[in-house]
Amino acid sequence: MKKSPKKFNKILSGFFNTITLGLFSRFKKHDDSNEIYNLLNRDDFFDDAERANSLCAELMDIAHKKIDLLKELQEVTKEEKELERFKLLTAEDLRKIRKLLFDHKAIEDEKESLKGRLISKNRILNTIQKYEDEVPKILKEIQEAEEKQRRVKRDVDYLEGEKEELIYNREQLENAKIMIHKVSIGTVITFGIIALIFASIIMNGNNRIFIPAVITAIAAIGMGTWLYIFRRRVEYEIVKNGRMQARAVKLLNKAKIRYVYYTNFLEYEYKKFNVDSLEQLERNWELYKKNKHHEKRYRSINSTMSRIEDEVLDILENRGIHVNYFDDIKQWSSVEERKKILMALQQEKEALESKLDFLDTYQEDIWTQLNELKERDQTENKIIEKIIQNYLEDMEAKA
Secondary structure, eight states, rough: HHHHHHHHHHHHHHHHHHTTTTTTOOOOOOOGGGGGOOOHHHHHHHHHHHHHHHHHHEEEHHHHHHHHHHHHHHHHHHHHHHGGGGGOOHHHHHHHHHHHHHHHHHHHHHHHHHTTTTTOHHHHHHHHTTTTTTTTHHHHHHHHHHHHHHHHHHHHHHHHHHHHHHHHHHHHHHHHHHHHHHHHHHHHHHHHHHHHHHHHHHTOOOOHHHHHHHHHHHHHHHHHHHHHHHHHHHHHOOOOOOHHHHHHHHHHHHHHHHHHHHHHHHHHHHHHTOOOHHHHHHHHHHHHHHHHHHHHHHHHHHHHHHHHHHHHHHHHHHHHHOSOOOHHHHHSSSSHHHHHHHHHHHHHHHHHHHHHHHHHHHHHHHHHHHHHHHHHHOOOOOHHHHHHHHHHHHHHOOO
C-alpha cells in the first residue's frame, strides 16, 4: 500500500518539474501511520474533498504566477548580460563613441532651438508654404489692388460730395421757383390794382395821369419780362441739375462697384494668408524665406544625427553588442551609468528570485497538504486522488 502512493508522488513531481521549468524539485515524505481517520464521519470527508479542490486551484494559480515571474527573470537576466557586454568595448571604441555622442548632443541642442522657428510649427508660415510659388505675384496684385482701391475711394468720396451739392442746389432752385411764382402773382395783383385806379381816373376826365400810366405800363411789362426770363432760367437749371444728379449717381454706382470688387479681392487674400494688410503679408513672406533656411538646417541636422547613430551602432555591432534604442547607448556608454543600471537590474533580479522562492515553499506546503488528504482517503474510489488527477490533466491540457 505504501509503494503505490510514492510512485504516484514521483509522477506528480516529474510533471510539475516540467511545467515550472525545474523549480519544483521535491515533495515532503509523510508517515502514513500518523494519518488515521474515521471515514464513518461523512462530513469530514466532504470537507476534505472541498479542501482538495481549493488546494488544487491554488496550485494552478501558483504555477501561472511562477511562469510569469520566470519570464520576467529571463528578460532581466538577458538585459543584464547585454549590459555586461559593454565591457567588451576597447578604450578606442569608448573614445570614438564619446566623441560621436558629444557631437550628437551639440547638434541635438541646435535642433531643439530650431524647433520653434520651423515653418511646420507656424500656422501662418505653413499657409504661405502652400502658395510659395504664387506669393510674389500675389504681393504685386495686392499692391495694385490697394492702390486702385484708394483711388476709387477718393472718387467715391468726391462723387458723394458732388451729389450732395447737387441735391442742395436743386432744393435752392426749387425754392427760387416757388418764390418767383409768388412774386409773379403779387406783381400781377399790384399792377392790376394800379391799372384799375388809373382807368377810374381817366374815366373821370383827368388826362394828367396819362404819362404816369404809360410809365407804370412799361414798368409792368419790364417786370413781367424779367420774371418770365428768371423763371425760365430757374426751370432750365432744375432740369440741368436733374441730369447732373443722374450722371453723378451713375458714376457713383460704377465707382462703388469697383470699390466693392477691390475690397472683396483684398479681404479674400488677407483671409487666405491670415493678415490684415499688405505690409503684414510682406513681413510674413520675409520671415518665411528666413525660416526656410532653418527648415533646411533642421533636415540637415536630422540627417547628421542619423549618421552619428549609425556609426555608434556599427561600433557596438562589431563587438557583438545589440541595443534597441539609441538613448540606451547614451546612458550605457558611461561606466557610472552602467553601474547604476546594473545595480537596479540586480535588485530587480533578487526580488524576482525571492518571489519564486516564496512560491516554491508555498507550493511544497500545498503538496504536503494534498498528500495528507490523499493518504487518509479510505474511500473505495479514491476520490481525493481523482480530484488531484483531474487538476493535473487540466494543467497538462493548458500547458
